[in-house]
Amino acid sequence: MSDESISVIRIRDVLLVTMPADPDDTTVAALQERTLEAMDLHDVRGLVLDLSKVEILDSYFARTVAETAQMVGLMGGETIIAGMSPAVAITATELGVTLGKTRTALTIDRALDLISKPGDGTRPRREP
Amino acid sequence: MAADEVRVAIKLGFSSGDITLIATAISELARNILSYARQGEILLRTVDGSNRTGILIVASDEGPGISDIRQALRDGFSTSGSLGMGLPGVRRLMDEFEITSEPMHGTTVKVKKWKQ
Numbered sequence: 250m251s252d253e254s255i256s257v258i259r260i261r262d263v264l265l266v267t268m269p270a271d272p273d274d275t276t277v278a279a280l281q282e283r284t285l286e287a288m289d290l291h292d293v294r295g296l297v298l299d300l301s302k303v304e305i306l307d308s309y310f311a312r313t314v315a316e317t318a319q320m321v322g323l324m325g326g327e328t329i330i331a332g333m334s335p336a337v338a339i340t341a342t343e344l345g346v347t348l349g350k351t352r353t354a355l356t357i358d359r360a361l362d363l364i365s366k367p368g369d370g371t372r373p374r375r376e377p
Numbered sequence: 378m379a380a381d382e383v384r385v386a387i388k389l390g391f392s393s394g395d396i397t398l399i400a401t402a403i404s405e406l407a408r409n410i411l412s413y414a415r416q417g418e419i420l421l422r423t424v425d426g427s428n429r430t431g432i433l434i435v436a437s438d439e440g441p442g443i444s445d446i447r448q449a450l451r452d453g454f455s456t457s458g459s460l461g462m463g464l465p466g467v468r469r470l471m472d473e474f475e476i477t478s479e480p481m482h483g484t485t486v487k488v489k490k491w492k493q
Contacts, residue, residue, distance in 0.1 A: 305401050306401070307404040308463065309408060339398070340398045340401045341401075343469045343470050344401060345452060345465065
């Protein structure tokens, strides 16, 4: 089903990766592969991970996002998570999930602004 | 995965925020079953309190059980290599939380969320 798959498009020197609303585990697992493949293929600064459609962010999904951001970091790119809904943010916080040191933005526009500016000098770090 | 559960919660009139919360809790309970017991079941039922309605979720399995429940409810504790946020996380998401487990016989987790 096309509405349940990940979309990866390149805009100038940024990848825009959009997750579907209710991805199953196979789709979540594909996030890592699709993203790293695209990073390898294109000369980009990093990626904006659009979570605005996402309705459920459970511990597995959150861990995959954090790990993917870390891997992208090792490849020399930056990940900015964009568009998380209030309900998902509340649920993720109560559940106790963290996204490591991955930077976030309210919207894709803001994420694109952020990614063209230098970060605070720290690389995404894996949480213990 | 959680589409059917979400439909039940919508029918009960939960807010969209609560539906996200309930669906996430169900997802975590299902993950727990998969990582520890391989198979089990999750039942959903509406519950009526004195002047409120809610949803009851019962996740049960016949897996290895939990020998130390207190430890399993501590943040960051996991014997399956996951992040160990499953049970304590679910407990925070829901209004009522009850767990019974017998080593070698399985585990049952009952949680309730009341409509605001």
